[in-house]
Amino acid sequence: QKEVEQNSGPLSVPEGAIASLNCTYSDRVSQSFFWYRQYSGKSPELIMSIYSNGDKEDGRFTAQLNKASQYVSLLIRDSQPSDSATYLCAVNPTGGYSTLTFGKGTMLLVSP
Amino acid sequence: SQTIHQWPATLVQPVGSPLSLECTVEGTSNPNLYWYRQAAGRGLQLLFYSVGIGQISSEVPQNLSASRPQDRQFILSSKKLLLSDSGFYLCAWSRYDRQGASGYTFGSGTRLTVV
Numbered sequence: 001q002k003e004v005e006q007n008s009g010p011l012s013v014p015e016g017a018i019a020s021l022n023c024t025y026s027d028r029v030s031q032s033f034f035w036y037r038q039y040s041g042k043s044p045e046l047i048m049s050i051y052s053n054g055d056k057e058d059g060r061f062t063a064q065l066n067k068a069s070q071y072v073s074l075l076i077r078d079s080q081p082s083d084s085a086t087y088l089c090a091v092n093p094t095g096g097y098s099t100l101t102f103g104k105g106t107m108l109l110v111s112p
Numbered sequence: 113s114q115t116i117h118q119w120p121a122t123l124v125q126p127v128g129s130p131l132s133l134e135c136t137v138e139g140t141s142n143p144n145l146y147w148y149r150q151a152a153g154r155g156l157q158l159l160f161y162s163v164g165i166g167q168i169s170s171e172v173p174q175n176l177s178a179s180r181p182q183d184r185q186f187i188l189s190s191k192k193l194l195l196s197d198s199g200f201y202l203c204a205w206s207r208y209d210r211q212g213a214s215g216y217t218f219g220s221g222t223r224l225t226v227v
Contacts, residue, residue, distance in 0.1 A: 034215045043202055043218040044156075088156070090215070099146065099171075100216060104155035 002027045004091050006103035014111055019076040021106050023089030026070070032092035033065055035074045038105065039085045048074060079110045114139035118203045118219030125226055131176075131190040133222050135203030138184065143205040145186040146216065147178055150200040162186060198226045 003026040013019045021035075032051050036044035050056045050063040050072065062075040072091075076083055086105040093101065118135045125131060137143050147159040158171045160178035168178050175194060179187045186203060200223050204216040 032215075041223075043221045046215045046217065049215050099158055099161055102156040 002091070002093050002101045004089055004101050004103035006087075006089050006106045008104060009107040010109045011106055012109045012111065013079050015079060015081060017079050017110075019079045019083065019108055019110070021074040021076075021087050021089075021108065023072045023074075023103055024070055025072070025089075025091045025101075027091065027093045027101075028067075028070060030067075030070075030091045030093050033063070033072045034090040034092075034100065035061075035063060035072075036088040036090060036102075037085045038088060044088055076108075079108075081110050081112050084108055084110050114205070114217065116203065116205055116217055116219040118222060120222055121220065122223045123225070125193050125224065127195055127226055128192045131188070131193055131197070131224070133188040133201055133203075133224075135186045135188075135219055136184055137205045140184070140205070140207070142183060143207065145180060146204040146206075147186065147188045148202040148204065148218075150202065152199070156202070160188070193226045195226050198224055200224075 005024045035048040037047050038044040048058060048061050048063040050065045053065050053067050056063045060077045064073045086107045088105040089103040090100040115138045144163050146161045148156045149159055150156050159176060160168055160170055162168050162180045165180055165183055176190050200221050202221045203219040206216045207214040
């Protein structure tokens with residue numbers, strides 16, 4: 001059973017702080033990892049992808065991957081109220097024809 | 113650039129009525145296509161996926177079916193809706209990548225309420 005676990009939250013941070021969102025996965029051979037942002041009532045939007053151990057930065061977002069610990073995280077620097085959303089972690093177990101497994105998401109609330 | 117269209121945006125249907133949701137992708141060929149459902153307060157549930165015309169894989173046994181009559185068209189159907197079919201239905205596409213490195217792009221979704 002391939003599982004992706006996330007704390008449901010809500011994670012509350014003040015504006016300007018760093019928000020740290022975490023995700024663990026069960027399938028050790030997982031290849032690709034993705035973070036999606038979903039605003040209430042809207043569809044998920046891909047914001048970050050990471051395939052190798054280490055950090056990947058894109059603007060205020062940094063994805064971190066540790067395959068040995070089966071752990072992937074998303075850091076949001078200088079959090080803004082517009083970052084308030086549910087963040088979904090997704091894992092592609094083996095590549096090719098396999099489908100993404102999604103976590104249930106962590107709700108982030110950024111207060112002004 | 114690639115775009116994905118999904119309609120209708122909202123739908124209210126009585127129990128026992130049929131359902132047809134359509135999704136089309138533009139700007140790419142031979143995409144992988146997916147139907148997901150997101151029930152209130154729950155995660156994304158994969159319903160069907162397709163890697164080519166006429167090729168459908170079902171993940172969850174239920175009263176829903178899917179078809180892919182054209183390369184970039186994916187249809188979700190039901191002959192008789194149940195109350196439990198209510199939810200947010202999302203179509204998505206991805207490129208086929210041997211390393212599986214391609215993320216999904218979602219359509220705008222259909223919010224279905226069965227009454």
